Amino acid sequence: MRNRMRVWYLSAYDQPGGQSTRTHDYSRELVRRGHEVTMFTNGFCHFTHTERLGADERWRVEMVDGIRVVWLKTRPYNGNGAGRGLNMLDNVRRILQASKVLGDKPDVILGPSVPTLTGWAAARLAQRYRVPFIFEVRDVWPDALVDIGGLSKRSPVYHVFRYLEKMLYRKAERISSTLPHLSEHVAASGNDPAKIVCIPNGVDLTPYTRDAAYDGGEGRQLVVMYVGGFGLDHDVPTIIRAAKLLQDAGDKTFRFIVIGGGVRKAEAEEQVRSYKLRNLELREPIPKSRIPETQRGADILVAAITDSRSYRFGLNLNKLCAYFASARPVLFSGNPPNDPVRDSGAGVSVAAEDPAAMVAGFKELAAMGPARRIEMGERGRMYAQTTLSMEALGARMENMLASAIEEYKARS
Structure with missing residues (x-):
């Protein structure tokens, strides 16, 4: 076992039990490995717009899953x-205020x-305590904002964020990236x-228990399910258009x-209404x-x-991790430089924003039959166990933090 590390992990949007949980997931795994973890996060939820803290609270410190969580009071939006x-x-x-009252010092x-200012706060604290800073890159801001049309490269805001x-x-002592092409x-x-x-x-594979009774969708209508966001980069409209093509053709397979x-x-709700879809809920x-x-x-995710x-810069969707863990075949529509569905053999991949190609993919999965669909789902499950499980990735995180601390101390 490695020496016990005191880790401070800063976030704005990830919350224990929330919609986005990477910070909590890795914090919990590090605690399981014997380390002390403090997680900073907003009391206001970015996804549900609910507030955890009272009107008079500037922050609150409580233990959750062995993690010291510092809930921060921020304005709603x-x-x-x-x-x-x-x-x-x-x-x-x-973050800068609450960190002063905790009474201890981190090792890393x-x-x-995202948001970049929270990354800056982490770097500022690392400088204050003379410990290594790890920059965790999930999206490349500000370029990602430009790509989705949310920001112009001519804007002063862009140049501030780029600086x-x-x-x-x-x-950064290390750049921890979820993106394989950074x-x-x-x-x-x-x-x-x-x-x-x-x-x-x-x-975390624990709640994804094996479904021994699953028959691969034999002899019945196949349930195609999407679970996730309706963001600007999430192409739910193409799923809806694919459902329309199947309904127009009288195909009741799905x-x-x-x-x-x-x-x-x-937009999706209006699309479903205007198409008068009976095969999509x-x-x-x-x-x-x-x-x-x-x-x-x-039957198909x-x-x-x-x-x-x-x-x-690469694809790293949370929903694909959960899909693989569920041991169901996956249809993936997109054009990224990496493709976990193809790599794992867990399903079928088609071009982005092409409802006809998506329909062809669904029909390919249907034609395979129940046994082959079960086999594809099991490949995804095995891929999750060997490549995406918190146990495997937690060891990688632990090694990265330990080596960063050692190298930083050696230079100091």
Whole structure:
């Protein structure tokens, strides 16, 4: 066992038991491995717009799953306007304030690329305590905002964020990336790609129990299920168009269940109404704790992304981790430089934003028969166990942190 490390892990949007849980998942795994972890996160939920803290609380410290969680009071907001920007500033201010009253010193600090200001706060604390800073890159801000049309490269905001991004690459002892094709961008930013350690999103397999009774969808209508976001890069509209093509052709092989929420949900609802779809049901988002049980009701799980430049650094979708864990075949629609579905043999991949190609993919899976669909699902499950399990990835995270601490001390 490695020496006990005191890890501070900063976030704005990840919450224990929330919709986005990477920070909590890795914190819990590090605690299981014998380390002390402090997780900073907002009390206001980015996804549900609910507030955990009282009106008079600036922060709250409590133990969750063995993790010391510091809940931060930040102002509420909707959308991606000025309110969200002020919330990011609140997050930084509260982190710097709350950290002073904890009464101890970390050995290493991790901070995210989204929001970049939270990453800056992590680097600032690392400088204060003279410990290594780990920059965790999940999305490449600000370029990702430009790719989805949320920001112009001519904007002063872009140049501020780009300056911060380059500075954080430079200050980082390690760059922990969920994106497998980040090296060229880091080099183009004037920094050393040798700092990069690829640690993808993972999955806790414990709640994804084996479904021995699953028959592969034999002799009945196949349930195609989507569970995830309705963001700008999530291509739910193509799933809906594929359902329309099948309905127009009189093909009743498939029944669609689409679960989730986000900025494109209203567009999806209007699409379903205008198409008068009878083979597709839209449902509200569900807690992460209900995903394993819900996905047991699927015969095919579908993931679709737009043909966006934001995926040029690689694909690392949380939903694919959960899909593989559910041991169901996956249909993936997208054009990223990497394809976990193809790599794992867990399903069928088709081009992005092409409903006819998606329909062909569904028909290919249907024609395989139950036994082959079960086999594909099992391949995905095995891929999750060997490549994406928190146990395997937790060891990689632990090794990265320990080596960063050792090298930092050797230079000091």
